[in-house]
Amino acid sequence: GGSFARLIIKTCGGLWLAALACGSAQDARPPLNLVAAQTQIRAPSGGPTSVEELRKLPLEQLMNVPVQASGTLTPMTMREAPVSMTVITAEDIRLTPHRNLLDLIEVYVPGAMVMTHSDGMKLGMRGIISDRNVKFLLLVNGRNINQSGHSGAAAELTNWVLDDIERVEIIRGPGSVTYGPGAIAGVVNIITKTARQVQGTEVSVKYTDPYDSKSMAVNYGLRKENVEFFMHLSVAATDGVEDTRAFSLQSPLSSGYGFLGTRDFIGVNALPPPDYMRDFDHEPQYKAHFDLRLFEEWRLWARVTTSGGNVDYRNSEAPYQTGFAGGVAQFTGAQSFAMIQTRDATVQLENNHEFTDFFRLETAVGVSSQDYERRNFRPLTYGPATAPFIQDQLGDPGSVRNVVQNFSEDQFFSRLLAHFDLTEKIKFVVGGEHLMTHYGPGWFEDGNDFRMGESGAPGIPNIISDLGSPAVNPVAMVPSLNGLTPAQAIFVDSDGWTANTVSGLAELSFHDLQWGAGPSFDVITAVRVDKHRDSGNLMAPRFAVVAKLDPRNTLKFSLQESVRMGTGEQLLVSHLNHEVNTPETIKGAELAYDSQLTDHLRFGAATYYYEMQVVGWTGSPDFHTAALGDLKHCGVEGELTYADDHLRVGLNHAFVKMLDWKLGEGVAGTGVSFSDYRRVAGGRVLDGTGNDLANYANNITKFYLNYRFLKNFTFHTDARVFWGMQGSEDQFKMVQRAAVGHPDQAAINAAINRMEDDNVFGIDFRTNVSLTYDWREWLSVTLFVQNLINVTGNRRYDYDTGTSALAPRVFYVEEPRTVGLMAKVRF
Secondary structure, three states: OOHHHOOOOOOOOOOOOOOOOOOOOOOOOOOOOOOHHHHOOOOOOOOOHHHHHHHHOOHHHHOOOOEEEOOOOOOOOOOOOOOOEEEEEEHHHHHOOOOHHHHHHHHHOOOOOOEEEEOEEEEOHHHHHHOEEOOOEEEOOOOEEEEEEEEEEEOOOOOOOOOEEEEEEEEEOHHHHHHHOOOEEEEEEEEEOEEEEEEEOEEEEEEEEEOOOOEEEEEEEEOOOOEEEEEEEEEEEOOOEEEEEEEEOOOOHHHHHEEEOOOOOOOOOOOOOOOEEEOOOHEEEEEEEEEEEEEOOOEEEEEEEEEEEEEEOOOOOOOOOEEEEEOOOEEEOOEEEEEEEEEEEEEEEEEEEEEEEEEEEEEEEEEEEEEEEEOOOOOOOOHHHHHHHHHHHOOOOHHHEEEEEEEEEEEEEEEEEEEEOOOOEEEEEEEEEEEEEEEOOOOOOHHHHHHOOOOOOOOEEEEEEOOOOOOOOOOOOOOOOOOOHHHHEEEEEOOEEEEEEEOOOOOOOEOOOOOOOOOEEEEEEEEEEEEEEEEEEEEEEEEEEEEEEEEEEEEOOOOEEEEEEOOHHHHHHHHHHOOOOEEEEEEEEEEEEEEEOOOOOEEEEEEEEEEEEEEEEEEOOOOEEEEEEEEEEEEEEEEEEEEOOEEEEEEEEEEEOOOOOOEEEOOOOOOOOOOEEEEEEEOEEEOOOOOEOOOOOOOOEEEEEEEEEOOEEEEEEEEEEEEHHHHHHHHHHHHHHOOOOOOOOHHHHHHHHHHHHHOOOOOEEOOOOOOOEOOOOOEEEEEEOOOOOOOOOOEEEEEOOOOOOOOOEEEEEEOEEEEEEEEEEEO
């Protein structure tokens, strides 16, 4: 029923034939011009084949090395690939102040923005963000590790240790044609280190204050003839930031507003918020990764990670009632009741066999399991007449009565891809995938503790085992005391359920087509079709033309459609209702230009237009999903980078603008925009205001610099500015208009005036610095500071799902200045 112990490792899989274009771990200081093409190399005949040769190439030549980059099935250069991609290298990870992968993405990826929510931290790209990380795909070595049941990308994103990562490839924009349903906003592909980067032993330690985060990692690599072995082990313990600066403006306004637990708060809540980014239940994060390569053809890798912690800072800590003594209620001390833990395990066997010069077969088979627990129940007070077994459950934060999610999903994955080099200029790839997913109880949990869904949200079911679940209330119980009525639940038995997805994918590309003396062209056509038990045929096509104007200038145009099937919860409901689940779709066009202005200076620009049908729960009592609305938006991105042996500088800007948003039939409001809104609150109508995205900055500007001096020192700084969150400010105008003449008008205006005086949705500026000292090849030490300058409070905004009361919803955390020290020793 979902136990990790039931995983069965099956054989016959595929290997990425890889020689990574970064320096080996023996060299602590690779040249800074290795910034754009650190991807899997399949060098052409006569081209560079060794790591040492690749390291000597200047930026211009590196951009023209054929690679198996994210975004296509056929090996292409980064300049030719019809996607907008950012590569974060191991050197970036080493030099850049960060807590986790999301920090690094926000530093380097144009237009990327991170918010918080009750379901954890949320990543947005190109204006697309949600209260769950279901709009993009998260991969490890090309393997999709999104949690399909509920939350999307849940593992890896908040791990404090990243020493096992060689690079991260981030595609901005749709990518379902290559990676399958879910790649609406983009794709994040984590590429792990191998023995080709680490030979010998590396030991790293890191401390970050005021998070009181302590970590240690060990890497080991061994490379012999026909055998390569890499191992990573790490642990990180984080107590979190005390005295968190968390601002909360609740709905209704009578709940109060201000910084929780301080004199600033106007209301009755005197308790502080939970410690910021503290480990889940004080349990450290662990990570283990093993990678074995044999005969340049076989690869077996296995990975286990744990991550999570406190996630919701909108509410104060609270005590749990534990019972009675002498007729007097007994309570625990104040503690966090909103936290998440994700545990993930993956094993994959891969093979890449070249039968002839024109035919290569890539196969893979793997098993994985992801365990997910989300606690998000506010502790309650109850009387002495409450049944003793209910008292025991309410006093236990880990009881299924006090959790929203408590499940695991086990997957068996297989893939077969055939690569045909039909001619020197025509490439064809065709293949298929099969994914079997089982949803059941969490690792080592009793079947009755299985729970999925959303607690208390109207129209969203709770999926549990049966009437014997501790989450179900006795018939006569009033009030509910965190329990469910049978009408709020869907019963699936303690063993859960299983569903299959089959996929077919193909890509045909024509290279270096030329008419007369003009520029040469590449034409890339691709399509993918996915069929789940509870979905129709989900098709994701792409057509792209790449014009190589000259050796330094490239123009790329693409048309494509991506899809996202519902979560496992939504697909199950469709199955039980004898319906075909409605998929989310995005259709887009993108035009990108890349110019190598000089050997060291590169300019890139892209503009895009998207039409998106947003799908989700409708809130209906029969638990339906349907189209919530239709979104049209566009954007422009520009990027300038300079790199030589001593200096790397990058500057980019992203602008996004909503063009139109129309709510679906019967939908009153969502978190996408307030431009089309029709909810009733306090007898007043909250109706459409503005014409912008509600949870995104219109403008995002980013800068980074690495400068090497005195042979052994490297200085790093980065800065990012989020400005013009007009869509969030629209809520203020909407509420003020509805409150005219209302008895609470003065209080509502006072609260909104405070938000405007504090410029809450104005400019958010952040900057980081670090100084790294490398002594020969065996020791490096980095001193770093995050949020060095506190100009606007370093606000981390909460994703806003929209207000249903006559008051705006505003939540954010002021992240503190962070000082840390990291040291790495190589043997």
